[in-house]
Ligand SMILES: O=C(CO)[C@@H](O)[C@H](O)COP(=O)(O)O
């Protein structure tokens with residue numbers, strides 16, 4: 516059970532110290548938004564490069580951008596240990612996932628709440644992680660969509676049948692009150708932005724989330 520706090524809810528004026536607050540987490544989740552794929556703009560390659568230089572934990576880059584076929588490999592080169600693109604934006608997801616792995620990154624594929632999983636099941640051999648969004652991508656602090664749990668369970672079942680080591684990540688509205696149902700549905704990597712950075716003791720929030728997830732393991 517792994518926790519990946521989203522720095523979208525961190526203090527952008529002090530990102531290095533904000534990363535140190537979550538040094539006990541498994542990953543630092545970096546939300547890259549381009550103002551086109553989603554109606555919000557956050558940060559890009561130069562900032563990811565800078566974060567990779569100082570982060571005590573590996574970067575989990577979530578790319579909410581158009582044309583990931585062109586840009587995602589550069590996030591792997593910039594220091595993203597895991598790079599997740601949205602299938603809705605990708606022209607050739609299979610080839611992109613292979614390219615990411617070839618660059619030494621873990622390949623992740625994200626699906627929005629309105630996107631079905633079944634058409635993409637055959638991509639599993641190329642993937643290290645599937646990200647099931649539990650909010651509409653674009654902003655932190657939104658309400659958790661419990662209606663995505665059946666999709667998490669579907670992805671978990673596909674992974675079980677496929678037999679590989681593919682992680683199932685949930686992102687959006689994950690907190691101490693919603694993480695249990697995510698774990699029970701089959702998620703094993705949990706992104707939490709406001710629930711971690713909104714806590715006075717971010718490291719304690721990470722530990723609490725990990726314990727709750729472990730106690731409700733699928
Ligand atoms: O990708 C996104 C939003 O598009 C997320 O990573 C959020 O930033 C998570 O924030 P919370 O919902 O946990 O506050």
Ligand SMILES: [Co+2]
Pocket residue numbers: 521544545546577686706
């Ligand atoms: Co995200």
